[in-house]
Amino acid sequence: GSPARPPHVAMLATPGMGHLIPLAELARRLASRHGATATLLTFASTASATQRAFLASLPPGIASLRLPPVDLSDLPRGAAIETRMSEETARSVPAIAEALTKMKETTRLVAFVTDIFGTDAFDAARAAGVGRRYLFNPTNLHMLALLLRLPELDATVPGEFRDLAEPVRLPGCVPIPGSAILSPLQDKGDPCYRWMLHHAAGCREADAILVNSFDAVEPEAAAVLRQQQEPGRPPVYNVGPLILTETDTKSSPRAACLEWLDRQPARSVIFVSFGSGGALRTEQMRELALGLELSGQRFLWVVRSPSDQGAVSDNYYDAESKEDPFVFLPEGFVERTKDVGFLVSSWAPQIGVIAHEATGGFLTHCGWNSTLESLVHGVPMVAWPLYAEQHQNAVMLAEGIGAVIPVPEPKRKETVAGVVKELMAGEQKGAAVRATVAELQKAALEGLREGGAATTALAEVVEKWAT
Numbered sequence: 001g002s003p004a005r006p007p008h009v010a011m012l013a014t015p016g017m018g019h020l021i022p023l024a025e026l027a028r029r030l031a032s033r034h035g036a037t038a039t040l041l042t043f044a045s046t047a048s049a050t051q052r053a054f055l056a057s058l059p060p061g062i063a064s065l066r067l068p069p070v071d072l073s074d075l076p077r078g079a080a081i082e083t084r085m086s087e088e089t090a091r092s093v094p095a096i097a098e099a100l101t102k103m104k105e106t107t108r109l110v111a112f113v114t115d116i117f118g119t120d121a122f123d124a125a126r127a128a129g130v131g132r133r134y135l136f137n138p139t140n141l142h143m144l145a146l147l148l149r150l151p152e153l154d155a156t157v158p159g160e161f162r163d164l165a166e167p168v169r170l171p172g173c174v175p176i177p178g179s180a181i182l183s184p185l186q187d188k189g190d191p192c193y194r195w196m197l198h199h200a201a202g203c204r205e206a207d208a209i210l211v212n213s214f215d216a217v218e219p220e221a222a223a224v225l226r227q228q229q230e231p232g233r234p235p236v237y238n239v240g241p242l243i244l245t246e247t248d249t250k251s252s253p254r255a256a257c258l259e260w261l262d263r264q265p266a267r268s269v270i271f272v273s274f275g276s277g278g279a280l281r282t283e284q285m286r287e288l289a290l291g292l293e294l295s296g297q298r299f300l301w302v303v304r305s306p307s308d309q310g311a312v313s314d315n316y317y318d319a320e321s322k323e324d325p326f327v328f329l330p331e332g333f334v335e336r337t338k339d340v341g342f343l344v345s346s347w348a349p350q351i352g353v354i355a356h357e358a359t360g361g362f363l364t365h366c367g368w369n370s371t372l373e374s375l376v377h378g379v380p381m382v383a384w385p386l387y388a389e390q391h392q393n394a395v396m397l398a399e400g401i402g403a404v405i406p407v408p409e410p411k412r413k414e415t416v417a418g419v420v421k422e423l424m425a426g427e428q429k430g431a432a433v434r435a436t437v438a439e440l441q442k443a444a445l446e447g448l449r450e451g452g453a454a455t456t457a458l459a460e461v462v463e464k465w466a467t
């Protein structure tokens, strides 16, 4: 007979490079280990140059398909990104169903995967008769534990999370102070709060939940989520860390910041970046600059224009700063630091930087992809969380496993300089964090090998496609 067609997987990536990148990595892993092909569905609202370049670099066998635009003009200007992503998904359900139906005609479509903000698309997959429907959580088990408990927390927590006297305790999780809980849950009157509750219910519709984490980084949460089979809760598979690799993003000519790193001593540079959407307030940006200078350490900083409206900038949808970010730096800063610092505007080839031997630390917003990239390369972190689940990530990484040093409040140049020096050269906390991260690196790499935990977990999911 004719050779069997490869299994095909459709994946919906809601806006944000932090969703697209790990889903693409999941697709690569399914392709290389299990002979699958995949289509990444993306929204019309995220057609930035960064995203287009990324999609164009995907290997054959991983296609992408941009959904037709939907009208979002009725949403208030200040609508939260979580609201925008959720509305865009909900309004795209007919288009997603149509795309999946067409895909079934030309491929052996075995599964549909969506990230957390796309749970409405399960309706589309059901309508198109796609056999298996998975939720992909691009962040960690702590975030999943929170989502799974959210209906109960909604019913029992009076007032706002940030006003709670006691931290939120979730099974197997590091206690999280209310003010550090996921940012779209911080204002119960905002539509994004309702949307998160909606997605919390949507999670339970999945046949399985794939999580981009690994046991060593949150061991107790992993044990709890694997052991306690609660009725109505899909099985949870830790399939991470799925991260970009350098070869995925190699560009020629080589980026100037990487050439600068080539000239720096091993492990001497701290990389400073706040992900694809993070923006500092003008005042914080100033303290950071002066703090880096005061630390005396070498640094490579992805500078983005500040935003005094909130911690997430317009860049979330479009990674390039609208204005020249360098004009916001303190007077004389560039000149004074030119021998030790290198500045990049808006977007850097981050994985190339983290993998570089000159990089010895990362001052990060604790976005989960950035965190995993750092751990896989054994780079210890200073935590400066901004929004989304970044504050809770910072708590879990600092207090759970000790992989980061948080910048203490209030964030001033002296405190920034202090933690940067401690991370790079300190013999107390710095040394402990560096040692912990070296251990986590080993565990992460082990899990991805043949027979490793992540490899086995994904194989278990794929096995079911044959039945």
Ligand code: UDP
Residues within 6 Å of the ligand: 016, 017, 018, 019, 021, 244, 273, 274, 275, 276, 277, 278, 302, 346, 347, 348, 349, 350, 351, 366, 367, 368, 369, 370, 371, 373
């Ligand atoms: N990234 C990059 N260059 C940048 C900023 C981000 O390549 O200048 C990549 C980074 O390596 C990571 C992703 O974009 O893979 C950001 O995801 P993360 O979860 O860390 O943060 P988010 O952007 O979702 O806040």
